[in-house]
Amino acid sequence: MSHEEFFEEISKAIIDLEEEKAMELAKKAIDNKMNVLEVIEKGFGIAIRRLGELWDAGEYFLPELMMGGLIVKKSIDLLLPHLDKEKDKFQLGKAVVATIEGDVHSIGKTIVATMLSAFGFQVYDLGEDVPPDKIIEEALEKEVDIIGVSSLLTTTMMGQKKLIELLKERGIRDKFKVILGGAPITKNWADECGADGYAPTAMEAVDLAKSLIGKGE
Ligand code: B12
Numbered sequence: 001m002s003h004e005e006f007f008e009e010i011s012k013a014i015i016d017l018e019e020e021k022a023m024e025l026a027k028k029a030i031d032n033k034m035n036v037l038e039v040i041e042k043g044f045g046i047a048i049r050r051l052g053e054l055w056d057a058g059e060y061f062l063p064e065l066m067m068g069g070l071i072v073k074k075s076i077d078l079l080l081p082h083l084d085k086e087k088d089k090f091q092l093g094k095a096v097v098a099t100i101e102g103d104v105h106s107i108g109k110t111i112v113a114t115m116l117s118a119f120g121f122q123v124y125d126l127g128e129d130v131p132p133d134k135i136i137e138e139a140l141e142k143e144v145d146i147i148g149v150s151s152l153l154t155t156t157m158m159g160q161k162k163l164i165e166l167l168k169e170r171g172i173r174d175k176f177k178v179i180l181g182g183a184p185i186t187k188n189w190a191d192e193c194g195a196d197g198y199a200p201t202a203m204e205a206v207d208l209a210k211s212l213i214g215k216g217e
Contacts, residue, residue: 003034010043010075015050017064019071026075036079037118040111041202044072048107052183072107076114083118092120093213095146096139099128099182100159105152108182108202112148115202116209121146132163139176145213148205151182160185161193168194177212181205 013021029039051068054060097113099106106128113125124142126135139147151157160180167173177196190198196212199205210216
């Protein structure tokens with residue numbers, strides 16, 4: 001089976017909500033020493049986007065969405081410890097990554113955190129539903145270069161802006177590069193918030209983070 005066919009099979013297992021099959025394929029990817037990042041981006045990333053489309057089209061409802069999200073999270077958790085340990089050899093910088101307060105969408109944020117970590121950043125993943133104050137405290141304590149904030153709901157996007165305002169109020173805006181993301185986020189919104197950048201995908205988030213700390217190609 002080619003890699004492309006394998007990614008398609010994983011996508012199909014998730015879209016069909018077949019948890020056992022998805023976990024089995026994740027294990028197979030580990031056993032066959034496949035590139036874990038590629039499996040996450042191409043297999044799981046694409047499948048969950050398709051779940052979103054099915055929801056948009058009214059073909060899937062909340063239970064299916066939740067089930068799909070859970071299968072993806074479980075499978076990614078299985079894959080994460082098997083990331084290439086090469087990354088320990090170098091370090092580009094540090095980052096905190098979180099989904100903003102009021103928002104429980106964690107999948108895209110986790111993929112971004114995973115990718116940043118795989119490409120040489122030391123990442124502190126604060127999880128989801130995290131208040132701006134808490135993100136700032138962690139950023140200060142861990143002395144990070146980058147703060148990455150995810151928001152998937154139009155109702156929680158304002159939290160991203162609030163975080164940047166709080167940084168300004170505290171006179172520490174210049175200490176960090178703030179990058180924003182999540183399905184409803186646009187470059188315009190990032191500009192309006194006064195962020196340092198926005199990226200539509202995890203891979204582009206890596207390029208953005210690298211270029212912001214002067215380590216881009
Ligand atoms: C899975 C899912 C869920 C799961 C989440 C499971 C989990 N643990 O994450 C569950 C079922 C829990 C859920 C709940 C809800 N959901 Co929901 N959900 C989705 C769905 C289908 C997919 C989201 C996803 O994971 N996408 C796949 C990932 C890989 O993509 P991504 O998150 O966009 O991330 C990529 C990029 O955006 C970027 N990125 C992401 N974060 C960051 C951060 C940085 C710094 C950077 C640079 C880049 C970046 O890189 C990522 C990888 O490439 C979307 C539909 C959609 N089209 O997005 C709806 C969607 C986001 N949900 C929606 C809604 C309304 C809800 C609920 C309010 C439903 C309800 N009535 O209860 C609740 C919200 C509860 C809450 N308080 O947060 C709406 C939001 C509408 C809106 N405009 O606000 C959407 C758009 C569905 C819809 N069309 O109506 N949901």
